[in-house]
Amino acid sequence: MPLPMNPAWLHTFKTLVDIGHFTKxxxxxxxxxxxVSQHVKKLEQACGYDLLKRSNKQFHLTEQGQQVYQYAVKVASDQKQLIESLGFDDAYAGLCSLACSGSLAMSAYPKLIELQQQHPAMSFHIEVAPNERILSDVQQGRIDFGVVTHLPNSHLYRSQVIGEEPLCLVLPASYQQQTINADTLMELGMVKHPDAEHYLSLYLAQCNEPGWDQIPINQIPAASYINQLSQILLPIAHGIGFTVLPYSAVAYFPQNDKLHVHNTAQAVTEPLYLISQRYRQLPKRYNTIQTLILEKLCQPQR
Structure with missing residues (x-):
């Protein structure tokens, strides 16, 4: 006889599929x-079908697993909408979900925690993600607010320019008095990260330094690679390589006295857009968040 389908099992299964890794x-x-494995096993018993096909440390959804996952997503969405409806008109109560880059999260999260201290009925779900995932999550209702760096489709999103994020060319502090040119960058090598080539190409194209827009990015040697934002500047602080990052990532790095931010002929910035679903009316608490972002989170200039 099939077991009743426990909501906790569904939540665990949905989270597992979203993350893609049992340990994480x-x-x-x-x-x-x-x-986690026990919850999945009990859910399979409740459904009467295998939901996953395991291979070493990886897994794939069966056809039945895909259907159960879609059901779990709907259950989570329905629950979220119910919770929202209960406190819809309270500007200082309820869950607020926001997605942004890692550098912006470093400046945004402390401000949101301060707000939660003032209004304990509020809580926050912050996702650190690239632009494409933020747009997808907002459109599908997994996230309510997002901050992205390029203007999205106006037919799908409501957007507002909230400021600009300066991009910084960061070198070891020992280069502060030196002339920085294309040869310098080639000799140092780049500390690479997931957005490194995007930031560097934007920087070289807009900095207005003679010949920098002709630097072959794919020929710059890699001094190091890491995908943890808080660690990207560590090798540079120890005299290894250069990189390009948003200002906020540099400002919040604890050893930024060991870094040199090079000033070029033209400052390079990325616009920041606050987005939400175009035709969705958000609870009033999001007006509170929007005011906070506009007043507190626009980045200072270098």
Missing amino acids: TAEALYMTQPG
Whole structure:
């Protein structure tokens, strides 16, 4: 006889599919890995079908698993909408979900925590993600507000320019008095990260330094690579390589006295757009968040 379908099992299964890894799912849900496996097993027993096909440390959804996942997504969305409707008109209560870049999260999250201290009925879900995922998550209702760096489709999103994020060319502090040119960058090599080539190409194209827009990015040697934002500047602080990052990532780096931010002929910035679904009316608490972002989170100039 099939077991009743426990909502906790559905939540664990949805989280596992979203994250794609048993151990990381266990960490996210504050569970043990065997506990995650047990929830999935019980959900399979309740459904009467295998939901996953496992291969070593990886897994793939079966056809039935895909259907159950879509159902779990709907359950989560319905629950979220219900919670929103209960406190829809309270400007200082309820869950607020926001997605942005890692550098912006470093400046945004402390401000949101301060707001939550003032209004304990508020809570925040912050996702660090690239532009494409933020746009997708907002459009599909997984996230309510997003901050992106290029103007989205006006037919799908409501958007507002909230400021500009300066981009910084960052070198070791020992280069502060030196002439920086294309040869310097080639000799140093680049500390690479997931957005490194995007930021560098934008920087070289807009900085107005003679000949910099002709530097072959794909020929710059890699001094290092890391995908953890808080660690990208660490090798540079130790005299290794250069990189390009948003100002906020540099400002919040604890050893920024060991860095040199090079000033070029033309400052390079990326516009910041606050986005939401075009035809969705958000709870009043999002007006509070929007005011905070406009007043507090626009980045200072270098």
